[in-house]
Amino acid sequence: MLVILNHRPNPTPYTSLLPTQSYALIPTFTLSSGRTLTSIPVAYKTWGTLNASGDNVLVICHALSGSADVEDWWRPLMGPGKTFDYRRFFVFCGNVLGSCYGSGSSLTVGEGKGERRWGPEFPATTVRDDIRIHKLVLDALGVNSVASVIGGSMGGMATLEWPLCTPVGYVKNIVPIATSAFHSAWGIAWSEAQRQCISADADFKDGWYDPTPAGQPRKGLATARVVGMLTYRSAGSFDERFGRRKQRAGMGKKVVTASKDSGLLTPPLSDSGSTDDTTVFLDSTVEESSSMFSAQGYLRYQGEKFLARFDTNCYLHMLAKMDSHDVTRGRIPSRMDDDYDITDEDLKDVFKNVPSGALVVSVGSDVLFRPEQQRQLARCLPDAKFVALESDDGHDGFLLEFEALGRLIEDHLREKLPHFYLKDLSDTAEHIKVDERKDSVFGEAEETF
Numbered sequence: 001m002l003v004i005l006n007h008r009p010n011p012t013p014y015t016s017l018l019p020t021q022s023y024a025l026i027p028t029f030t031l032s033s034g035r036t037l038t039s040i041p042v043a044y045k046t047w048g049t050l051n052a053s054g055d056n057v058l059v060i061c062h063a064l065s066g067s068a069d070v071e072d073w074w075r076p077l078m079g080p081g082k083t084f085d086y087r088r089f090f091v092f093c094g095n096v097l098g099s100c101y102g103s104g105s106s107l108t109v110g111e112g113k114g115e116r117r118w119g120p121e122f123p124a125t126t127v128r129d130d131i132r133i134h135k136l137v138l139d140a141l142g143v144n145s146v147a148s149v150i151g152g153s154m155g156g157m158a159t160l161e162w163p164l165c166t167p168v169g170y171v172k173n174i175v176p177i178a179t180s181a182f183h184s185a186w187g188i189a190w191s192e193a194q195r196q197c198i199s200a201d202a203d204f205k206d207g208w209y210d211p212t213p214a215g216q217p218r219k220g221l222a223t224a225r226v227v228g229m230l231t232y233r234s235a236g237s238f239d240e241r242f243g244r245r246k247q248r249a250g251m252g253k254k255v256v257t258a259s260k261d262s263g264l265l266t267p268p269l270s271d272s273g274s275t276d277d278t279t280v281f282l283d284s285t286v287e288e289s290s291s292m293f294s295a296q297g298y299l300r301y302q303g304e305k306f307l308a309r310f311d312t313n314c315y316l317h318m319l320a321k322m323d324s325h326d327v328t329r330g331r332i333p334s335r336m337d338d339d340y341d342i343t344d345e346d347l348k349d350v351f352k353n354v355p356s357g358a359l360v361v362s363v364g365s366d367v368l369f370r371p372e373q374q375r376q377l378a379r380c381l382p383d384a385k386f387v388a389l390e391s392d393d394g395h396d397g398f399l400l401e402f403e404a405l406g407r408l409i410e411d412h413l414r415e416k417l418p419h420f421y422l423k424d425l426s427d428t429a430e431h432i433k434v435d436e437r438k439d440s441v442f443g444e445a446e447e448t449f
Contacts, residue, residue, distance in 0.1 A: 001027065001028070001136060002027060003136050003137060003139070003140035004024060005137075005140055005141070006022070006023075007024055007041060008023065009025075009102065009108070010108070010109060012100060012105075012107040012311075013100075013212050013213060013311070014101055014107070014311065015101060015102045017067075017101070017309060017441065017442075018043070018067060018068070018102065020045070021043050021044065021067075021068050021095075021101075021102060022046070023042065023043055023044075023102060024041070024042045024137045024140060025039060025040070025042075026040045026041075026133060026136055026137075029129075029132075029136075031123060031124075031126070032129055033123060033124060033126075035123045037104065037123070040097075040133070041103060041108060042102075042103045042104070042134065042137055043067075043068055043095035044093060044094040044095060044134070045069055045070070045092075045093055046091060046093075046141070047070075047071075047091040048088075048089055048090045050090040050142055051090070054142050054143050054145070055143075055144055055146075056089050056090050056420060057090050057092060057145070057146045057147055058089045058090070058092070058146075058147060058148055059092050059093070059138075059149045060084065060092070060149075060150055060155070061093070061149065061150070061155030061162075062093060062095070062096070062151070062155050062443075063153040063155050064153065064154045064319075065310055065318070065443070066155070067095055067442035068093045068094060068101065069441075070084070072440055072441050072442045073441075073443025074399070074443075076402040076406065077406045078091070081426070083406040083407075083410040083413075088420050088421065088423075092137075092138065092143075094133075097125040097129055098122065098125050098317035099314055099317075099318065100311040100314040101442070105118070105122055105311075105313075105314050105317065106118045106119050106120060106122040106207070106211070106311065106314055106317065107211055107313075107314065108122075110122070117211060119207055119208055119211070119313065120207025120208065120313055122313070126321060126324050126325075127161050127321060127324075128161055128165050130158055131158060131162050132165055135165070135166055145169070145171070145172065146162070146171045147173065147413075147417050148171075148172060148174065148175060148413060148416070148417065149162040149163075149171055149173075149174045150174070150175040150177070151176070151179075152176075152178045152361075152399070153177075153178055153368075153395065153398070154318070154321070154322050154325075155177075155179075156176040156177050156178060156179025156369075157179055157180070159174050159176040159179070160181065160327055163353070163354045163355060164327060164331075164351075168353045169355075172355055172416075173355055173359075173413075173416045173417065174354065175358065175361065175412065176358065176360055176361070176374075176377060177361040177398045178361065178362065178366055178369050178398045179373070179377075180325075180373035180374070180377070181326075181373070181376065181377055181380070182327060182328065182342055183323050183324070183325045183326070184370075184373065186368075187322065187368060187369070188323045190231050191320075191322065194224035194225075194228055194315075194319060195316060197223040197224040198220040198224050198315070200220060201218075201219050202217075203216070203217040203218070204217040207313050207316075211311060213308050216311060216312045217312055220312070221303075221310070221312045222300075222303030222304055222306060225302060225306040226303045229299060229302050231367065231368040231394075232368065232394060232395045233393060233394040234365040234392060234393065236365065236392050237392050237393045237394055240392065242294045242295040242298065243294075244293065246291070246294060247293065247294050247297040309441060309442070326342070327347070327351075328342055328346050328350050331349075331350050332346055332349070332350070344376065344380050347380035348380045351380055351382065352382070354381055354382060355382070357382075357383050357385070357416050358382075359385050359387065359409070360381065360384050360387070361374070361388075361398065361405070362374035362388045362389065363389050363391050363393075363395060363398055364389070365392050365393065366394055366395045366397065367394055368395045374386065387408055389401055389404060389405060389408070391404075399440065399443050
């Protein structure tokens with residue numbers, strides 16, 4: 001298939017946040033559902049140089065509301081001398097189908113629709129579809145094999161599917177983080193709670209709202225994001241961070257700004273700060289009240305901030321994609337439907353050709369992807385290693401415990417892929433603080449307040 005690189009797609013209200021990403025155009029692509037799409041854009045970013053063998057490739061998979069910009073949501077892990085050292089590796093991250101950040105979605109123009117966007121008619125896609133379409137891009141870039149696939153949460157789902165959706169041996173190693181072999185009933189229930197928030201907003205209009213930050217069902221999406229944020233953290237982290245403290249005066253006036261230089265959203269400044277950046281449209285519904293608790297203000301702020309950077313139909317699409325995740329689907333011949341219990345034996349059979357020596361990372365305080373789900377992965381993946389990441393931050397721990405996670409992954413890569421570390425590059429490494437924290441525009445983690 002002739003994949004067109006350096007494609008220039010029609011912009012969406014959110015692609016301006018990623019002015020330096022690249023695009024490929026896939027002429028035709030058949031989804032897992034059997035639906036065939038044409039002229040599908042795929043947004044992606046790369047770092048480093050592909051070697052002559054085409055095998056020094058790290059594929060990084062983003063989470064639900066993330067993007068192809070790994071430097072945004074895993075910044076302390078990216079760069080010379082860091083875990084994802086693009087002097088050694090060719091790093092690739094593709095934006096998944098259904099996201100609002102450039103790949104085919106409800107915001108892109110559908111075939112046979114003139115200039116009209118897909119809207120809610122964009123067909124359902126799966127994690128497997130993302131792997132297959134991203135591999136087409138890798139093929140066009142000259143990639144022959146992948147050294148390791150790494151990702152957390154929904155990105156961890158993709159990490160598990162990469163060796164299952166590609167020829168045996170194409171992927172040499174995987175690092176699934178804070179994820180599971182199939183989305184649990186608990187996870188599906190939280191997805192449904194968020195869908196209910198959105199559908200209850202009269203401005204949703206069955207998905208036919210004006211697809212701009214100002215025109216979408218703002219109350220519904222903001223509330224859904226608040227619900228989601230509660231699943232990303234733990235009770236202990238909220239108690240330690242907020243306690244029963246009241247909201248500080250003036251916090252309700254903070255807004256999100258867009259950097260004139262980068263086009264990226266930046267976190268609000270402190271009360272005494274100032275900026276020359278341009279303000280992004282954002283409702284100021286966080287009431288300034290001495291009776292408001294700090295935890296309330298935090299959640300309201302995060303709900304409103306999300307409105308400036310994510311689309312409602314895309315959010316619903318991504319929730320459904322996660323709900324559909326099940327590595328055994330269609331791979332256990334005796335199973336004809338989804339109404340069955342998945343056993344360790346089922347998973348061992350599905351994973352039998354996955355490269356041995358996976359690193360499975362868990363977060364002990366995670367209430368969304370519980371540690372027993374990662375322990376099951378470690379039992380069923382060939383010769384896998386289980387590591388528990390110490391963090392009180394719940395599911396978001398994999399996006400916040402940069403120093404510990406980076407050390408775990410780098411040690412693992414050095415052990416499993418030693419030939420990529422034969423050249424000493426220490427004299428050219430840049431000194432970068434490894435525990436740096438940055439408010440993420442595109443990731444799940446939100447470090448404001």
